[in-house]
Amino acid sequence: MAIANTGTIDKLDKGPLSKFRIPAEARIFMVLLGVALIFEILGWFLVGQSFLANKERLLVMILQVSVIGIIAVGVTQIIIMGGIDLSSGSVVALTAMVSASLAQTSEFGRAVFPSLTDLPMVVPLLSGLVVGLACGLLNGFVIAKTAIPPFIATLGVMVTARGLAKWYTEGEPISMLSDSYAEIGSGITPVLIFLGVAALFHVILSYTRYGKYTYAIGANRAAARVSGINVARHLVVVYAVAGLLSGLAGVVTSARAVSGQAGMGMMYELDAIAAAVIGGTSLNGGLGKITGTVIGVLILGVVTSGFTFLRIDAYYQEIVKGVIIVVAVVADQYRQRHRRS
Amino acid sequence: MLSLAPEKVVAAAAEAAATSQPEATLLIEVEGVRKTFPGVVALDNASFRLRPGTVHALMGENGAGKSTLMKILAGVHEPDKGVFRLRGRDIVLKSPLDALEHGIAMIHQELNLMPYMSVAENIWIRREPLNRLGLVDHGRMNQMTRELLRQLSIDLDPESNIIDLSISARQMVEIAKAVSYDSDVLIMDEPTSALTEHEVSHLFRIIRELRAAGKGIIYITHKMNELSEIADEVTVFRDGRYIGCMQTERLERDEIIRMMVGREVTEMFPKEPAKIGEVALKVQGLTLDGVFSDVSFEVRQGEILGVAGLIGSGRSNVAETLFGVTPASSGSITVFGKEVCVDSPQVAMAQGMAFLTEDRKDTGCFLNLSILENMQISVLNGEHLTAGFVHQKTIDQLCESMSATLRVKAPGLYERVENLSGGNQQKVLIGRWLLTNPRILILDEPTRGIDVGAKAEIHRLISRLAGQGVAVIMISSELPEVLGMSDRIMVMHGGRVTGILDRSEADQVSIMQLAAR
Ligand SMILES: Nc1ncnc2c1ncn2[C@@H]1O[C@H](COP(=O)(O)OP(=O)(O)OP(=O)(O)O)[C@@H](O)[C@H]1O
Numbered sequence A: 001m002a003i004a005n006t007g008t009i010d011k012l013d014k015g016p017l018s019k020f021r022i023p024a025e026a027r028i029f030m031v032l033l034g035v036a037l038i039f040e041i042l043g044w045f046l047v048g049q050s051f052l053a054n055k056e057r058l059l060v061m062i063l064q065v066s067v068i069g070i071i072a073v074g075v076t077q078i079i080i081m082g083g084i085d086l087s088s089g090s091v092v093a094l095t096a097m098v099s100a101s102l103a104q105t106s107e108f109g110r111a112v113f114p115s116l117t118d119l120p121m122v123v124p125l126l127s128g129l130v131v132g133l134a135c136g137l138l139n140g141f142v143i144a145k146t147a148i149p150p151f152i153a154t155l156g157v158m159v160t161a162r163g164l165a166k167w168y169t170e171g172e173p174i175s176m177l178s179d180s181y182a183e184i185g186s187g188i189t190p191v192l193i194f195l196g197v198a199a200l201f202h203v204i205l206s207y208t209r210y211g212k213y214t215y216a217i218g219a220n221r222a223a224a225r226v227s228g229i230n231v232a233r234h235l236v237v238v239y240a241v242a243g244l245l246s247g248l249a250g251v252v253t254s255a256r257a258v259s260g261q262a263g264m265g266m267m268y269e270l271d272a273i274a275a276a277v278i279g280g281t282s283l284n285g286g287l288g289k290i291t292g293t294v295i296g297v298l299i300l301g302v303v304t305s306g307f308t309f310l311r312i313d314a315y316y317q318e319i320v321k322g323v324i325i326v327v328a329v330v331a332d333q334y335r336q337r338h339r340r341s
Numbered sequence B: 001m002l003s004l005a006p007e008k009v010v011a012a013a014a015e016a017a018a019t020s021q022p023e024a025t026l027l028i029e030v031e032g033v034r035k036t037f038p039g040v041v042a043l044d045n046a047s048f049r050l051r052p053g054t055v056h057a058l059m060g061e062n063g064a065g066k067s068t069l070m071k072i073l074a075g076v077h078e079p080d081k082g083v084f085r086l087r088g089r090d091i092v093l094k095s096p097l098d099a100l101e102h103g104i105a106m107i108h109q110e111l112n113l114m115p116y117m118s119v120a121e122n123i124w125i126r127r128e129p130l131n132r133l134g135l136v137d138h139g140r141m142n143q144m145t146r147e148l149l150r151q152l153s154i155d156l157d158p159e160s161n162i163i164d165l166s167i168s169a170r171q172m173v174e175i176a177k178a179v180s181y182d183s184d185v186l187i188m189d190e191p192t193s194a195l196t197e198h199e200v201s202h203l204f205r206i207i208r209e210l211r212a213a214g215k216g217i218i219y220i221t222h223k224m225n226e227l228s229e230i231a232d233e234v235t236v237f238r239d240g241r242y243i244g245c246m247q248t249e250r251l252e253r254d255e256i257i258r259m260m261v262g263r264e265v266t267e268m269f270p271k272e273p274a275k276i277g278e279v280a281l282k283v284q285g286l287t288l289d290g291v292f293s294d295v296s297f298e299v300r301q302g303e304i305l306g307v308a309g310l311i312g313s314g315r316s317n318v319a320e321t322l323f324g325v326t327p328a329s330s331g332s333i334t335v336f337g338k339e340v341c342v343d344s345p346q347v348a349m350a351q352g353m354a355f356l357t358e359d360r361k362d363t364g365c366f367l368n369l370s371i372l373e374n375m376q377i378s379v380l381n382g383e384h385l386t387a388g389f390v391h392q393k394t395i396d397q398l399c400e401s402m403s404a405t406l407r408v409k410a411p412g413l414y415e416r417v418e419n420l421s422g423g424n425q426q427k428v429l430i431g432r433w434l435l436t437n438p439r440i441l442i443l444d445e446p447t448r449g450i451d452v453g454a455k456a457e458i459h460r461l462i463s464r465l466a467g468q469g470v471a472v473i474m475i476s477s478e479l480p481e482v483l484g485m486s487d488r489i490m491v492m493h494g495g496r497v498t499g500i501l502d503r504s505e506a507d508q509v510s511i512m513q514l515a516a517r
């Protein structure tokens, strides 16, 4: 028993005026700046050049994480709703394969569908989106109609979709895609798509009924149901939307690589979840912002390109990424606990 | 507002009485405690004294700071400022665990049990008996639980999971758990708000035994009639300040209320006569297999149908079925002459029904979200939407005026509901349903945890709604409330309707007879 000798606790007297609270995004943004600054300083010391004052590098950095970013937007809304999606990386692979197979040029002798070559760009694009949507619907239906937890359901789809992607061409990569299709992944288009998707979903989550319902279900599913929300239907819709975005990410990936490969999107689901969590989305549901996720994605980007810039082994990069994710989750837990007391 | 003079006199008198007690006999002494949260001063110069072998009631309006002070005593919050003496010695508590080690246990206002663990596991958590291999000895743990429950004459299976128990049973588990610590100070934050009269008297028996054993019990309640029955002393708080303390023998009901509220209020608001219109809801042979069967009744526009019964009588289950939360196995529900298959809450809401559930933590609040998000969630439909976008300005105004009507005490609409006091959370939920302009309003324990002043306010509101032609079904474990508000009273027992009494023929005795049959 520790009995202190004085019982008077005088703390800073925070009156009713201390209403101001730093928004979570501002804190995450500070982390982003901090990480970037560390690389900047290390850059001057280790390689003798600036990390940030290089437009080229910054563009490549954002380009590298755009696809993750598109997926992370969909995953963020799922996590806000109290779910999880492990299937997105495999869905990227499957859609990349399907849409690439419909984007081939006739110059190529061994096209997947020799009769379906030189199609207009919308055909592969739309089929990619449809495949993604279908995977998302599958996730949603399984989760809404059965008692299977989202972790398991989407794990199943993750394995199945990866298998389908390999089966599609028996593991052969698909190449010789049309120029108009490759356009989707060229230049800064992926970045624009990512930022467009992020802006759109920021608005949707903040100002529409869809958004309000998503937060409500994540905050308390039973209460959401009693409040008149068709929870099962909303689950299906949100997973479907996330699938659609994974499909879009798959299209961008294959267009950018001008090929389709069954190994594409490997572990993207984890990077996307990490981005959301780093960005302040709580795995307990009901809490999170797209703006946070965008910053989270950028943090991942900075770390990845920072290590390349410093010419340090990729192993270290992964180790540091892992540490950042754990720190982010610990910070989330800490915030949750402090709110409760 | 009345002048504050009379209270000052009482307070001074109480002060004198309290100081005449020799210091050493005090179990707990708190002075000048201040506690602020961002935007709120929850406690300001609060003081409180507890003598051993007494039951000390704590009263005050919703948000007066009662729970906050108790959380400070139980080591949950640290005060910004103030003195806290335990048996005459100054102490600083660092955590709830620390408080337990000092002999202070607390039953919180909201239940804190792990739903998928057994009664025994919940009670002995962190203190599980171990066998020689260092593993949890479940056999002994269940035996210890059985023993504890037997001492308290609580009839529960130690091995049943919390999730399968009713709220009242869960409350009894919390009580057993708190008692199991054998602490000198036991804090109970509105323990009876989830219990029926029968269980309340059971709890009072337990409290009296603890008191006889020399323990000090702090008892928070909004129910005036419990004061004289169980409490020896009562301390009143208002707006985070100590107002006064007195012996309950010398207690004047009105006096206490005036101290709490700072103005005159009528304690119970009897229903105003309303024009009784056509049948709004007609229920015939409603059955949910294994839960309730053959429930038939009707409610007319402008009518308030009270529903009484003990816990386990199936009252809340009938309400859930009416609202489509758990669809019926058989029977029919007719709304304004049209038979409806209510198989989901959306269908019920489309029929103009609204349903305030009994458990605000589990099926009511979105604790993470703001007052605004909590209130608006059920009105995000046609009229307040354009292409899926919410007309936020209009809804903000609606919620603003609703929380003003209900006197929700909070720094603003953007405050997270988790940070509100229990009674204010309840008001937010009532607001949610009133915003939907229901034709049929189903209320399950509407004034649970609501203070006297606000209670009268809510009764007035319900009555006014009935006056406007809303059909109201009101489940309540508080007989005075049921008797005061209802036009007719339906009594249930064991999943069946045992009688429907008219206002004129109903009294406590007739209801209890039907309820316990
Ligand atoms: N964690 C918190 N964060 C912010 N404000 C809080 C927190 N806990 C309590 N408050 C505020 O402190 C005030 C006192 O709350 P408290 O829970 O002590 O009231 P109470 O007297 O127990 O009321 P009730 O009868 O409704 O349970 C309220 O205005 C409440 O909103």
Ligand SMILES: [Mg+2]
Residues within 6 Å of the ligand: B066, B067, B068, B109, B189, B421, B422, B423
């Ligand atoms: Mg309270």
